[in-house]
Amino acid sequence: MINTLSSKMEKLVFDSRIAWKALNGIIAVYKPPMVTYLGARDTIIHRLCEDLNCMRVRQPIKHVCIEGDTTKTMKVFTHSSYADHPLVVGPRYQPKDFVLICANYLSRDMSGLMVCGINGGAKWIHKLKDSKSPTSYRVKGVLGQATDTYFITGKVVEKSTYKYIKRDAIDKICASMQAAYQRKMFELCGLDMQSQAAYELAVQGPIRPVDINIPMIYNIKCIDFKSPEFTLEIICINENDMYLKTLVHDLGMQLHSVATCIQIQCFRYALFDLNFALLKKHWELKNFCNNIVQCNTIINENRYLLKQDSPILIERNK
Structure with a gap:
């Protein structure tokens, strides 16, 4: 299992497409004090974008050109499309591409464990909230x-x-x-x-x-x-x-x-404690991918806890 995970992580270092597919799940981070939730969220997404764009990304699509006299044999050749070049359209991965929401909101004065869902993991955040942990x-x-x-x-x-x-x-x-x-x-x-x-x-x-x-x-x-x-x-x-x-x-x-x-x-x-939380100095792509594997394992092993009945407490009978 460890060898399999390490080999996958080696592939992540080179191919951004594989890394992007791996960024689906629950992450646990440590939010420092005097930092807003939106500030922490923007920092996480910014660092993910930087790491992904430093990898091998998709090359610009090819633009097909046909030149020559229409009454004779024409030349057909291709070259990189400037309309799809990163210098024109911007980096391949941008903050707007990410979905990141938090299960336990921490205000500016609070610090500690913050459980977030990234991309496809957002659905689990709603289940965590509904469990009223x-x-x-x-x-x-x-x-x-x-x-x-x-x-x-x-x-x-x-x-x-x-x-x-x-x-x-x-x-x-x-x-x-x-x-x-x-x-x-x-x-x-x-x-x-x-x-x-x-x-x-x-x-x-x-x-x-x-x-x-x-x-x-x-x-x-x-x-x-x-x-x-x-x-x-x-x-x-x-x-x-x-x-x-x-x-x-x-x-x-x-x-x-x-x-x-x-x-x-x-x-x-809920199911998480500070042992799972990534410190701010560890907020980088490789650590987030490892953290997603750990958190998703905890979710899958304790999925029954998220399927509890509705809350016991009811309003006072009038």
Whole structure:
């Protein structure tokens, strides 16, 4: 298997047509912080275009010419068509030729794993979204200051003492938040948490909201505390960056202090984690082709997980 893969990759280095056909599937990349999704997308496509155009590309089509006296034998010859020459029409591979969409959108302030579908792999992105898979984050915060944007890049609007805050206080509030979201799940279903029906619903798997506007937290815990900084590990669904920043702000308020988010890193989404993510310095054609093989293997081995029934959570009965 390894020899077969290596031989295919050797062919990719020389023939752009083979490489183009290989660019169909799922890729996992690491989006740096302070970079927008569109910026990362444009960088990926730009580098793919550069690598493909550096390979052996299709030659210009031949232009047939017929010259001579029409009353005599005429000369027929061919030459490269200027209408199809790269200097006239541009490079063979251009950004508009690519289709690249993302399954888990990461905003400018967020970093980490970003799962994308390229060309034919776009269909799997829709299936990943429909599976409503939870996303895991590591969220770092700092105690003692609050900003107008709830993020470290904002303007500081309030400061407070924090040296009295201990790790066990954060753990208690995280446990309280998680319990509150668990109650909310069953309340939306119209069930009592102590009932048999609630138990039977819980054993079926994570309860996922039908409404994508309802954020839900399945697990939240403090995994590191070095005052004034702390790190939360959060598993959630239907979240966005502002929701996670607000969560850190609310945690500071419940600690009778203030807190600001300083980092949001996605480390797991659906079937993928950071082990599959390509760093920006590795964003090149050969690495993307290898990454597609790895990600497509994971998709094929766990395809049944993407064919789950519709979400369990329903709206409250009126």
